Amino acid sequence: MNSLCAVTLATLKKDIRLEWRSKDALNSMLFFSLLVVVIFAFAFDPLAEESRQIAGGLIWVAFLFAAAVALNQTWARELRNQVLDAYRVSPAPANALFLAKALGNFIFVSVLEALMAPLFVVFYNLHVLGPVWQLIPIAILGTWALVVNGTFFAAMSLRTRSREIMLPLLLFPISIPAVLGMVAGTTAVLTGDNPAQFYIVLLLTYDVVFTTACLGLFETVLHAE
Amino acid sequence: MKRLFPILSIVTAILLAYALYQALVIAPTDLQQGDVYRIIYYHVPSAWTAFLLFFINFIASVQYLASAKPSSRTAAKWIVLAIGIGGAIACFLPQVQHRLPPGMRPSAVATTVLAIPAFYFLIGKFFPGEQLDVLAVTSAEVGVVFCTIVLVTGPIWARPVWGIWWAPGDIRLTSTLVLWLIYVSYLVLRRFSTSAQTQTLAAALAVFGALDVPLVYLSIWFFRTQHPQPVIGGGGSMDPRMLHVLLINWLAFLCFGFLVCWSRYRLELLHREVEEAHAMKSLEGGTPTKTSLPLNRSPQ
Numbered sequence: 001m002n003s004l005c006a007v008t009l010a011t012l013k014k015d016i017r018l019e020w021r022s023k024d025a026l027n028s029m030l031f032f033s034l035l036v037v038v039i040f041a042f043a044f045d046p047l048a049e050e051s052r053q054i055a056g057g058l059i060w061v062a063f064l065f066a067a068a069v070a071l072n073q074t075w076a077r078e079l080r081n082q083v084l085d086a087y088r089v090s091p092a093p094a095n096a097l098f099l100a101k102a103l104g105n106f107i108f109v110s111v112l113e114a115l116m117a118p119l120f121v122v123f124y125n126l127h128v129l130g131p132v133w134q135l136i137p138i139a140i141l142g143t144w145a146l147v148v149n150g151t152f153f154a155a156m157s158l159r160t161r162s163r164e165i166m167l168p169l170l171l172f173p174i175s176i177p178a179v180l181g182m183v184a185g186t187t188a189v190l191t192g193d194n195p196a197q198f199y200i201v202l203l204l205t206y207d208v209v210f211t212t213a214c215l216g217l218f219e220t221v222l223h224a225e
Numbered sequence: 226m227k228r229l230f231p232i233l234s235i236v237t238a239i240l241l242a243y244a245l246y247q248a249l250v251i252a253p254t255d256l257q258q259g260d261v262y263r264i265i266y267y268h269v270p271s272a273w274t275a276f277l278l279f280f281i282n283f284i285a286s287v288q289y290l291a292s293a294k295p296s297s298r299t300a301a302k303w304i305v306l307a308i309g310i311g312g313a314i315a316c317f318l319p320q321v322q323h324r325l326p327p328g329m330r331p332s333a334v335a336t337t338v339l340a341i342p343a344f345y346f347l348i349g350k351f352f353p354g355e356q357l358d359v360l361a362v363t364s365a366e367v368g369v370v371f372c373t374i375v376l377v378t379g380p381i382w383a384r385p386v387w388g389i390w391w392a393p394g395d396i397r398l399t400s401t402l403v404l405w406l407i408y409v410s411y412l413v414l415r416r417f418s419t420s421a422q423t424q425t426l427a428a429a430l431a432v433f434g435a436l437d438v439p440l441v442y443l444s445i446w447f448f449r450t451q452h453p454q455p456v457i458g459g460g461g462s463m464d465p466r467m468l469h470v471l472l473i474n475w476l477a478f479l480c481f482g483f484l485v486c487w488s489r490y491r492l493e494l495l496h497r498e499v500e501e502a503h504a505m506k507s508l509e510g511g512t513p514t515k516t517s518l519p520l521n522r523s524p525q
Contacts, residue, residue: 149433156429159420169413173406174433177440184444202444209436217429220290224422 004099007092011100018077019108025070029112033066037116041123051124056186059120060179064146067109068168071150074101075158084158087222094219098151102214105147113139129192138189138196141203142182148207149174152214156221178206230487237480244470244477252470264382266471270478271374272401278368278482279404284344285352285361286431289424292357309342358424359497361431362415363490365408367482372405396442403441407434 019025040058044050078084087097120126128135150171157166185199248266255262291301315321316335352360379398380390392398411434415427 156414156426159422159426160414160417161419162417166414166417169410170430173403173410174437176403176406177437177444180441180444202440205443206440209440210433213433213436217290217432220293220425221429224420224425 004093004096007096008100008103011097012103015100015104016107019104025073025108026111028073029066029070029108030115032069033062033112033116034119036062036065037119037123046124051126052129052190053187055120055124055126056190057183058124059117060142060182060186062116063109063113063143064172064175064179066112067105067143067146067150068171070108070112071105071147071154071171072164072167074105074151074154079158084222088225094222095215097222098155098214098218102144102148102151105151106144109143109147110139113143126190128190130189130196132189134189134196134200135186137200138182138185138203141200141207142178142185145178145182145203145206145210146175148211148214149178152218152221155218159224174210178203181206230484233480233484233487237477237484240473240477240480244474247470247473252467253464258386261382261385264378266474268375268378268382269471270475271371271378273475274478274482275368275371275375277479278364278371278486279408281344281348282361282364282368282408283431283435284341284348285357285364286428286435288345288349288352289357289361289428290432292354293425305342305345309339312338312341355424355497356494358428359490359493361424361428363486363493365411365431366489367486369405369408369412370485371478371482372401372408375401376405400438400441404434404438407437 037058040062044054044058046054075084078087150167153170153174154167157163157170160166181199181202185196185203188194188196188199244266248263252263252266254260287301291297313335316331316338322331348357348360379401383392384390411427411430414430415423418426420426
């Protein structure tokens, strides 16, 4: 247990330091989701009432696409100089590597969401009618749902041709219930029409089920060379 | 075994022809929907066959993942047994009984639950080792074809009856579509994989897909109770003559599905043997003798 925590922390620190120095993932995600927001704003040009109805969908679609950009780079870094091979033969637990990568992605995508959410409010003239605090659990659980499966499938798509396109092909079908929960939950809070509790519970169930599945199967996938 | 294949083909052809005759001529016309309802004789049997094949794919994938280590194999065996027995007993507890949807008998649910360990052990017995993976890819491919038939025939029926091609947010439509998407991505992964362990990756994806389907069902179930949508089939009971034709059609489709799976299974086995022979050839650096290419081998 101790070694799991230690290895997780060390890998996480390394990833954050690398990201802090290069800012590759964060910059590309930020610019990408900014483009999506701007294009959506031109494409729909909504009134305040309409934007409340559609903003939940738009914001999560933008984050989903942006997260796919970052997730694709998660493991590519480890391929250089055969770092991943070195990891495979080391006695460190495989799940520590997975947890570190998933947590790292979670932090990057959360930073992106924190930066982009105000922009969304400005572009779409949003005025929230429901309880605002409920957006926080929806965002946290939804982001984790995206990154935990995304990290797993990114590791899986390492072993395929044209892996950049493989990740969305694998990730999006599996993510449909989570996306549904995030979008419907966010819309429920924005419009204040119906309670969002059910969607929070749904996201929580999704997170628990798929985190368990990822931790159970990651070692198999990592060693499937 | 080799003689059984043509016999089964002839039986299937006769069955399909008979089922077509029954569906188009003998079955009575629906009072409200008219003749358009007859598409049910293709839609529903295809759906049942597709779900059965996806279920077989899931069981074979779990078996394949579990068979990697002896410890996990034993653990999986006990877990499956526990699910089967525990689930079957739970169906008859009064707390669970009144939670079941109306019209669903506990004995029917218990039988379905017991089918899980039954399938698990049967598949494990008859398909050892790599053959599990061959079974998984076969059932996924044929399942996707049947699922496509379901998704195409559904809107053709829905347009005249509901007035719309597709009811977004309807529980059965969306979960079938998501199932189809997941299995298409499964086949894409198999096609694009460069790993020597494609089987393991694909099996892991199949497990993820199977975990996903109940969650889709759960999410849309709540969604729909909030925004009512047209209900499938109109509920109620079916004319026994119609049910009879439906079951004949299902039998014909099952035979047809089994036949297609069987030939695909043999093809995949041969394909792998040829690949192995080529790999051996390039390893040895010489040309393989004619007998080592198993093109005229008979299946056991």
